[in-house]
Structures are given as C-alpha cells and as structure tokens.
Amino acid sequence: MSANPNVVAFGTITRREVVRILRIWMQTLLPSAITMTLYFVIFGRMVGSRIGEIADGIQYIDYIVPGLIMMAVITNSYGNISSSFFGSKFGRYVEEMLASPMPSWVILAGYVTGAVLRGLIVALIVLAISLFFTRIHLYHPWITLSTVLLTAIVFSLAGFVNAVYAKKFDDIALVPTFVLTPLTYLGGVFYSVNQLGSPWREISHANPILYMVNAFRYGLLGISDIPMWTAYAVMLAFAVVLAAIALTLLRRGVGLRS
Amino acid sequence: MTTTPALDVVELKKTYANGVEALKGVSLRVQPGDFFALLGPNGAGKSTLIGILSSLVNPSSGDARIFGVSIREQRSAAMRLIGLVPQELNFNMFEKPFDICVNQAGFYGIPRAEAGERAEKYLKQLQLWDKAFQPARTMSGGMKRRLMIARAMMSEPKLLILDEPTAGVDIEIRRSMWKFISAINAAGTTVILTTHYLEEAEQLCRNIAIIDKGRIIENTTMKSLLSKLDVETFVLDLERPCANLPEVPGVAFSRVDDVTLEAEMSREHDLNSMFAALTERGIAVRSMRNKANRLEELFVRLVETGSADAGKAAA
Missing domain, CATH: 3.30.70.1560 (Alpha-L RNA-binding motif)
Structure with a gap:
C-alpha cells in the first residue's frame, strides 16, 4: 500500500522541525532549563520558604510549578514556530513548500506539531528540574495533558501568524517581549487572582493565559481560580480562531506570495 | 489526435499591489518533450510568469494548464507535474544537500526510502555526492546551482522550469549542466529555460518565446527565428x-x-x-x-x- 502523500509531507516537515530543535539544543532547550532553575531557587526556595502555604496544604513552591511549566511551554512553542517559519521566509526556502503540491493545512500542521513537540520537551525538562525542589502529585492526568497540548497549540498558531506578518527578525521578538511576557506574569503564575482587588481581578480574566495556567494547576494540584469548563472553552476558542486565521493567511499567501 | 500541451498559458495577467503591470495578457503553448527558451530583458515578466506557474505568485487573471491541469483550479495536481529551479538560491544553507533533496521529495509525498535512493542518484549525476552530507553553505556557487537542479528532479517532474540555472557559473560547469539537462529532456521531460546566455538558448532549445514589457513579442521555432x-x-x-x-x-x-x-x-x-x-x-x-x-x-x-x-x- 502506498503512503498517503499528505501524511508523508506532514511527517517531513515535523521531522525537519525536530531535527532543527535538537541540532540547536543550546538555543532551543537549554535556556528554559536554566531560567526555570533560577525561578525555582529564587521564588520557590528562597522567597517561597518565607511565604509558606498559599492555599490549603499547598506550599508556595508547589503552587508556582504549574505556572512555570506553562510559562516555558508558551514561550517555547511560540518562539519555535515564529523563528523557524520566519527563518524559512527570510532564507526563501519556504518556497520549497509553497511550490509543492502540499495543501496549506499540511504545512501549518507540520509546523504546529514541531512547535508543540518543543513545548512538550521543555515542559518535561522543567518538570524534571522541579522534582529537585519539590514532589509533584498528578491529580488529573488527562486535564494536565490536554491543557499543556491546547496551550502549546494556541501559542504555536499565534507564533505562526506573527511569522507570516513579520518582515524582519525584530518583528518576531516584539510580541514575546511586549505581550507574552507581561501576560504570563499577570496570568496567575506566581499568585492567585482571587488575591487581587477589584478591578484588577476582573481585568485579569481578559488574559487567556490565566485560564491555561489555572487549568494546568488544577491538573497537577487539584486547585484553580477558574471553573474548568470556562478554561477549556477559552483555550478551544483561541485554538479554533487562530487556526482559522493562520490557515486563511497561508491559503491567500499573505506575506508569502506576491 | 491532438496532444495535450505540456504548458498552455491563456491570457495570463499580473498587476502587483504597487500598480506595476508585470504581465499584460500572456498566452503561450509548449508542446510535450520540447526544449523551450523563454527569453526577455530584465524586468520583462519572465520571473513573474514562472512564479505564477509554480504558484509562488498569485495571478490577477487568466490561467495556465500543465498537461491539461489548471494551476488555479487544481493547484496540487498541477504542482505535482512541475519541477522548478528558481533564479535565486532558496534552500536552507544550514541543511545538508542530501537532506534538502530528501525533504523536497517528502513535500511531494515521496516516502523517505525512495527519496533517499533518488537523492543519491541525482546528487551523483550532478557530481555532488561527495558534498552530500556537508552543510550546503560550504559548497561553491556552481555546486549550489547544481543542487537546485538535483532538488527539482526529486519529484521527477514532467515539466522542468529552469530560471537562469547557469547564472554566474563557469563554462566547464555550465557545459556539464547543459549535458545533464539535455539528457533529462531526451528522456522525455519537457524543459523551459530562461537565460541571459543566448548561445545557451540557441544551442539547447528548439522553440522560443521572447517576452518584453509583459507581452510575448515573438513565439516561434529557433530555426525560423534565426532565419x-x-x-x-x-x-x-x-x-x-x-x-x-x-x-x-x-x-x-x-x-x-x-x-x-x-x-x-x-x-x-x-x-x-x-x-x-x-x-x-x-x-x-x-x-x-x-x-x-x-x-x-x-x-x-x-x-x-x-x-x-x-x-x-x-x-
């Protein structure tokens, strides 16, 4: 039986992305490991030991582990696809794919899968590092897994849209610096939004990262500031809308075909 | 019995967003097995035409059929029939030539094992095998040009479009490229060549079209043009x-x-x-x-x- 051409093409892009991630592991995998180790040492052990329990029976260091893993997943899935796809535009080898019979959705799926895999690899690395500082109990494995997957997909798609519009390398650095990092810090990684007064608590609910961090925290620790159905609805809505935008841009050749 | 043309361009027009009218209604027909020269001065519209045929440029109107398959209505099926050697180097310089070729085949749905065999075959035919597993950026200009041809051959296209494939290449390598392309053509692949080396077109091509300012100003056999x-x-x-x-x-x-x-x-x-x-x-x-x-x-x-x-x- 001959292989489905789209499956082969999808596998080719995914494989190429994984090879790239592993080839430049000092740029793709190591930085998050170092940064998160520092977070665990400073915020978890040094500051966290003074804070003690933040919720019923939950130490501060345990509380921040889910948020830090999500922070790594978000920055890595976004950064992987934006730099890789923009690099292919910049070096013009995106034309190899655009001039091939591959449908647009295969190109998108291949790049997103590559970025999601980097997010998952980094999540595992950060999880492994966290085990040096605390013990993790997995309360809801499926919620944990589905949340990390959905989050990686949402930010891969967002990174892809960024790369499509980007004309220079600065354009793919702006969003992580001025949008992603602030939203992540304000997304309940280090604190519970219930501790905030009005109107900051309400404003925080406009931040999609809040829902992702809380769903993941629920999966790992069994606590959340947000009802699970709301968190899933937000994540799914972002995934669907961003996928539709990315696919439309790719089909129309925005920033790719003249 | 009429033969389906390898390429049938019908009233193709392209106006860019900045208002430049690159193609003003180009119609062109290339027969299967032909070695066809598409000539024109810089900015005449050659690269735009090739860009449209290879789906890298969106046409404003008109259509082109590759062996009867419309590039607008059946893009994927049409692209399966075309191999493109573009004017500018457009492969990842950090990848190895073998991987570049195998990945290209993968984009066309060719399984990895078969792609590996083809990569070896074409890299050897183009005298690149000894560089197959070194980063492409370490290759000379002539080698990079030949790599583009090897990559285009990975899908074994019925129509091969070469956009100035020998630009900046020394005469010895140019002649070896001519030999390779002639052999590909003799084996049945239709070839469309654009070049600024007109002796190259005169030696290799049987039919010719000259494009200028977005219009075809001549389309005939090489023999009748020279006469x-x-x-x-x-x-x-x-x-x-x-x-x-x-x-x-x-x-x-x-x-x-x-x-x-x-x-x-x-x-x-x-x-x-x-x-x-x-x-x-x-x-x-x-x-x-x-x-x-x-x-x-x-x-x-x-x-x-x-x-x-x-x-x-x-x-």
Whole structure:
C-alpha cells in the first residue's frame, strides 16, 4: 500500500522541525532549563520558604510549578514556530513548500506539531528540574495533558501568524517581549487572582493565559481560580480562531506570495 | 489526435499591489518533450510568469494548464507535474544537500526510502555526492546551482522550469549542466529555460518565446527565428592598418581601430565577393569572427523595437 502523500509531507516537515530543535539544543532547550532553575531557587526556595502555604496544604513552591511549566511551554512553542517559519521566509526556502503540491493545512500542521513537540520537551525538562525542589502529585492526568497540548497549540498558531506578518527578525521578538511576557506574569503564575482587588481581578480574566495556567494547576494540584469548563472553552476558542486565521493567511499567501 | 500541451498559458495577467503591470495578457503553448527558451530583458515578466506557474505568485487573471491541469483550479495536481529551479538560491544553507533533496521529495509525498535512493542518484549525476552530507553553505556557487537542479528532479517532474540555472557559473560547469539537462529532456521531460546566455538558448532549445514589457513579442521555432536575421556583422582583423574604409557594394564597413574593421552585410551577400573586393584593394584579412551571437543580435533588435516584426524591419 502506498503512503498517503499528505501524511508523508506532514511527517517531513515535523521531522525537519525536530531535527532543527535538537541540532540547536543550546538555543532551543537549554535556556528554559536554566531560567526555570533560577525561578525555582529564587521564588520557590528562597522567597517561597518565607511565604509558606498559599492555599490549603499547598506550599508556595508547589503552587508556582504549574505556572512555570506553562510559562516555558508558551514561550517555547511560540518562539519555535515564529523563528523557524520566519527563518524559512527570510532564507526563501519556504518556497520549497509553497511550490509543492502540499495543501496549506499540511504545512501549518507540520509546523504546529514541531512547535508543540518543543513545548512538550521543555515542559518535561522543567518538570524534571522541579522534582529537585519539590514532589509533584498528578491529580488529573488527562486535564494536565490536554491543557499543556491546547496551550502549546494556541501559542504555536499565534507564533505562526506573527511569522507570516513579520518582515524582519525584530518583528518576531516584539510580541514575546511586549505581550507574552507581561501576560504570563499577570496570568496567575506566581499568585492567585482571587488575591487581587477589584478591578484588577476582573481585568485579569481578559488574559487567556490565566485560564491555561489555572487549568494546568488544577491538573497537577487539584486547585484553580477558574471553573474548568470556562478554561477549556477559552483555550478551544483561541485554538479554533487562530487556526482559522493562520490557515486563511497561508491559503491567500499573505506575506508569502506576491 | 491532438496532444495535450505540456504548458498552455491563456491570457495570463499580473498587476502587483504597487500598480506595476508585470504581465499584460500572456498566452503561450509548449508542446510535450520540447526544449523551450523563454527569453526577455530584465524586468520583462519572465520571473513573474514562472512564479505564477509554480504558484509562488498569485495571478490577477487568466490561467495556465500543465498537461491539461489548471494551476488555479487544481493547484496540487498541477504542482505535482512541475519541477522548478528558481533564479535565486532558496534552500536552507544550514541543511545538508542530501537532506534538502530528501525533504523536497517528502513535500511531494515521496516516502523517505525512495527519496533517499533518488537523492543519491541525482546528487551523483550532478557530481555532488561527495558534498552530500556537508552543510550546503560550504559548497561553491556552481555546486549550489547544481543542487537546485538535483532538488527539482526529486519529484521527477514532467515539466522542468529552469530560471537562469547557469547564472554566474563557469563554462566547464555550465557545459556539464547543459549535458545533464539535455539528457533529462531526451528522456522525455519537457524543459523551459530562461537565460541571459543566448548561445545557451540557441544551442539547447528548439522553440522560443521572447517576452518584453509583459507581452510575448515573438513565439516561434529557433530555426525560423534565426532565419529572420537578414543582416550579420563580422569583425575583421587585418594584417596591416588600412588608411581608408573600403567601399564594397552591399557591405557597410566601420572602423574599430587601425587594424580592425566591422563589416555589416546582408545574408544574401556572399562572403567570397567581399573577400575578393578586399583583396583587390590590397587589404589582407588575418581572421574573422561574428560580432555577436546570432540569437543575441536578433534578441536585441526585437526588444529594441518591441515588435515581432522587428527582425524583418531591421533587415
């Protein structure tokens, strides 16, 4: 039986992305490991030991582990696809794919899968590092897994849209610096939004990262500031809308075909 | 029985967002198995046309069919039939040639094992096998050009489009590329070639189209185009300086320097009579050569006048 051409093409892009991630592991995998180790040492052990329990029976260091893993997943899935796809535009080898019979959705799926895999690899690395500082109990494995997957997909798609519009390398650095990092810090990684007064608590609910961090925290620790159905609805809505935008841009050749 | 053309371009138009009208209604037909030259000056619309055929540029209107398959209605099926060697290097310089070729095959749905065999075959045929597992950026300019051809051959296309494949390549490598492309054509692949080396087009191609300012100004066989060249210019190197320009009926002489003359003459006028007249006047010719390649001379005239009748008019 001959292989489905789209499956082969999808596998080719995914494989190429994984090879790239592993080839430049000092740029793709190591930085998050170092940064998160520092977070665990400073915020978890040094500051966290003074804070003690933040919720019923939950130490501060345990509380921040889910948020830090999500922070790594978000920055890595976004950064992987934006730099890789923009690099292919910049070096013009995106034309190899655009001039091939591959449908647009295969190109998108291949790049997103590559970025999601980097997010998952980094999540595992950060999880492994966290085990040096605390013990993790997995309360809801499926919620944990589905949340990390959905989050990686949402930010891969967002990174892809960024790369499509980007004309220079600065354009793919702006969003992580001025949008992603602030939203992540304000997304309940280090604190519970219930501790905030009005109107900051309400404003925080406009931040999609809040829902992702809380769903993941629920999966790992069994606590959340947000009802699970709301968190899933937000994540799914972002995934669907961003996928539709990315696919439309790719089909129309925005920033790719003249 | 009529044969489906390898390429059938119908009233293709392209206006870019900045208002530049790159193609103003191009129609063109290339028969299966042909070795076809698409010539034109810089900015004539060649690359836009090739960009549309390979789906890298969106057409404004019109259509093109590759072996009967519309690039607008059945893009994927049409792209499966085309191989493209673009003008600019467009592969990842950090990847290895073997991986570049195998990945290209993968984009066309060719399984990895088969892709590996093809990569080895084409990289060997193009004398790149010893560089197959080194980063592409370490290769010379000529090697990079050949890699683009090997990559385009990975899908074994029925129609191969080469956009200035030998630009900046030394003559030895250029000749080896001609040999390879001729063999591909002889094996049944239709080839469309754009080049600024007109002797290359004259040697390789059977049919030709000249595009200028977004319009096809000539589309015929190479033989019939060359037959339009009624005037040829020769450069004569003399034994000794000649003081005055000789006057020979049917030949217009001009001086390049003391011992070099240019002779422009009608093709109806035979060379023997010119030499006899020069000998009679005591002018000895040491050597003679064509001032320019025949196709080059025609090309310049056609583009200068901008009409298909230019060849005759210039004569």
